[in-house]
Amino acid sequence: MSDDAATPWLIVGLGNPGGEYAGNRHNIGFMVADLLAERIGGKFKAHRARAQVVEGRIGPPGPANRRVVLAKPMSFMNLSGGPVTALRDFYKVPLERIVAIHDELDIDYPTLRLKLGGGDNGHNGLKSMTKSMGADYHRVRCGIGRPPGRMQVADFVLKDFSGAERKDLDWFVDRAADSVECLITEGLERAQSAYNS
Secondary structure (H helix, E strand, O other), X not given: OOHHHHXXXXXXXXXXXXXXXXXXXXXXXXXXXXXHHHHHOOOOEEEOOOEEXXXXXXXXXXXXXXXXXXXXXXXXXXXXXXXXXXXXHHHOOOHHHEEEEEEEOOOOOOOEEEEEOOOOOOOHHHHHHHHHHOOOOEEEEEEOOOOOOOOOHHHHHOOEOOHHHHHHHHHHHHHHHHHHHHHHHHOHHHHHHHHOO
C-alpha cells in the first residue's frame, strides 16, 4: 500500500460541545460530521486530543477509497486549533488533507462553497485553527446568511436554525456530507464544480 493510501484525511466538524448548542447555526459542522459518521457506520469516541473521533473509510472500493478520521473538537469553538493540531500530529496528517466544515455568514443559507486556504472571515474556529497550523487546509463553508436587523452576530450564530430554515436543514447537511465525500475521493475541482453554488 502506498503512503498516499495509508495517510488519512482529517475531517473536522466545527461546533460547540454540549446539548444546549446542538441545534445552533454555529454547530452545522458537528451536524455534518455526525452524518458522515453514520454513513461510515462509526460511533464517536473520546480521544486524548480533547476531541471525539471516528476512524473509517469513505469512497468506493478500489483506488478512490480513502482512510478518514472524523473529528469534533470538544474545546469551545474559539479553541478548536488545539485539538485539531493534536489530532494532526497524532495521525500524521499533512495540512492539505485537513478539511474544516463550518458555518459561513457571508454565504446565503443553504448554499455551499468549498475552497483550499484563505482567511478566517472572523470565524473563531478557523482563526484558532489557522493560528495553530497555518491556513492551507480545505474548508467546506456552509452558508447561514447574515443576522436579521440589528441582531448581533454572536447571538445569531448561537441560535438554533429557524423553523423555515429547518425545512431545508436535513437536505443541506446531506449535501454538505456529499461534498466532503466528493472532495476526498475526486478532488477539490470536481467537488467545487458539483457543489459550489
